[in-house]
Amino acid sequence: MSKSTPITVPERMRAYRLIAPNELRWEQVPVPEPQAHEALLRVVACGLCGTDLHLKTRGHYYWNDQPLTLGHEIVAEIVSLPLDYTGALQVGDCVVVDPQLVCSNCYYCRRGRLNLCDHLEHLGLSVDGGFAEYLTAPVRNLYQVPDAAPRESLWRYALVEPVATCVAGMRLANPQPHETVAIIGLGFFGQVYAQLARLWGAQEVFALELSPARRAVAQQIGAATPFALDEWQANPRHADVVIDAAGSADAADWCLRVARKAGRVVVFGYRPEPVRADWYQILVKELTVIGSRSSNHAWEHALQLVHENRLALNALIAPYEFDAIEGAFADAEAQRVFKPILRW
Ligand SMILES: [Zn+2]
Ligand SMILES: [Zn+2]
Known part of the structure; x- marks a missing residue:
């Protein structure tokens, strides 16, 4: 029109x-x-x-x-x-x-x-x-949406809102290139966070995920090195920045386990019910816990990422x-x- x-x-x-x-x-x-x-x-x-x-x-x-x-x-x-x-x-x-x-x-x-x-x-x-x-x-x-966007792909710009929420969380986490980032949960948001961590320059990004299919997608798009929980337990590794992108009942506890001492944990996933976690791990490891809710000042960046196909x-x-x-x-x-x- x-x-x-x-x-x-x-x-x-x-x-x-x-x-x-x-x-x-x-x-x-x-x-x-x-x-x-x-x-x-x-x-x-x-x-x-x-x-x-x-x-x-x-x-x-x-x-x-x-x-x-x-x-x-x-x-x-x-x-x-x-x-x-x-x-x-x-x-x-x-x-x-x-x-x-x-x-x-x-x-x-x-x-x-x-x-x-x-x-x-x-x-x-x-x-x-x-x-x-x-x-x-x-x-x-x-x-x-830029005029250059083809009409048949306008629907893809529905991704800008969820990507903006991840951009906002990643800004709060602010991973540095020498830091390791871990993503808990490889649903849609976990897959986006893993890719943003790479864009932020993090050299090592790994993820914990129960579903083999979701791990396979992360591997295929090169977002993160995915591990099943038992694989991680057999060979634990730790991260400076851990992002709860699962919002599952035990995700909080996994975040505290995976975080390196003096690490940062971003609480992004949400579920209506309260969760249980070993609160004193925050003290023992001197963790910083950061909440990230919806988005704030992240829309231009997210629109650009979607428009320029910067994420898979x-x-x-x-x-x-x-x-x-x-x-x-x-x-x-x-x-x-x-x-x-x-x-x-
Ligand atoms: Zn949403
Ligand atoms: Zn107000």
């Missing part, structure tokens, strides 16, 4: 909504009305995240138990912009959407820690997201039509795919 062609917007649209735990369904809902500072967006594609699987079955710290349109890894086309908007974006532009809605005014926002905003809302987690035909978002949350991501994604969303959830739950990306 040319940028000058007005887009006709229907009154109602389809949205895939979480009604209650384990109750997800398509509903007809009104197309949302943009507020004064918001754009109306037509969804092109939206990735399915492990967080959506948690939300479906067990909820999430963001969710307020109200019916919610899921989806926070959003690629969309701009349908309308605020009347007083004077920036560079135009109707018809393709954008990726930072799903974090912040107040800009609280203690944390004023200090640049936007992802910790006291009034934070999150598209697809606390307010309606991208598993729908349309959504609204503040203009400041939009990042333009093709083995990690699978396109699905939105009408096949139940199958996408089932395939993700059964670990038949790393990341489904839904397309209209």
